[in-house]
Amino acid sequence: MVSLVRPESWNFPLFLHVLGGALLVGAIGATVVIAIRAPALRRLLVRTIGFLVLPAWLLMRIGGEWVNSREDIPGSPAWLGVGYSVGDGGLVLLVITALIAWWGLRHPDRRWPVRAVASISGIYLIALFVAMWAMTTKPE
């Protein structure tokens, strides 16, 4: 019930965090759709990851760290650990995805890069919803 009694100073960083998360979900969703339905559109795939997915991740992550610094949460609750794992682990996955997509753009004869981008992005999309579940329900 923390959200019901949230101090005013948490609102803006929380807004950035949630907005970044929602934008990230949409950007990853678009990446999955392009990779599955139009594997030939490799330039669009690279641009979507570079100009939308990574900036959205940054907004989500900066907002999250900002609100965490304001909240000063005692201990290390599991829900926060899930959030950090999906957030920070996600960056590694997203950078790998971006590199594979870029490599796929340079080698249009290879089909595996687009399949890999679709698979990794799909898994990360599921992970984002798991993180959202943990962040909103905050299980002990």
Place this chain on the structure above:
Amino acid sequence: MSRYDWLLFLHVTGAFLVIGGAVMAGVFNFSALRTERPSDVVVFFRFARVAVAAIGVGMVLTLGFGLWLVHDVGYGWGETWIVLALVLWVASNALGGIGGNRERKVRELAERLTAEGDAPSPELSARLRDPVWLAVSWGSGIAAIAILALMIWKPGA
């Protein structure tokens, strides 16, 4: 986990589907704007159907579980942020509906042009860049983001 936790999770899931769907629609519409061939426009507008489905499901989840949350928590139905959010929800849906209708007509034109030889068409380009259509489509997404801001700041609560 309490009932409040589940309601909040499903409500926030809806919000993520709405804003995420709007982002997806934005990507595909922007991509359609940058193409000349009618067949490419058709491809992007078909992709946008996935976004429309996500937005539709999200709209239902946000409203249904949002109203349940208001009742469950005991907020007043006349509080400023709740009334504004409901007005913006209706506005976002209305704008999205108008934008979607125009998008369907542009897609039908692109499909016809594809069948007739797939040559670039000034009429298709003009319809894709119609400022009214663009304003309506982007306005729907901005209204959804404004609802998110209301949910966080809760003015008048």
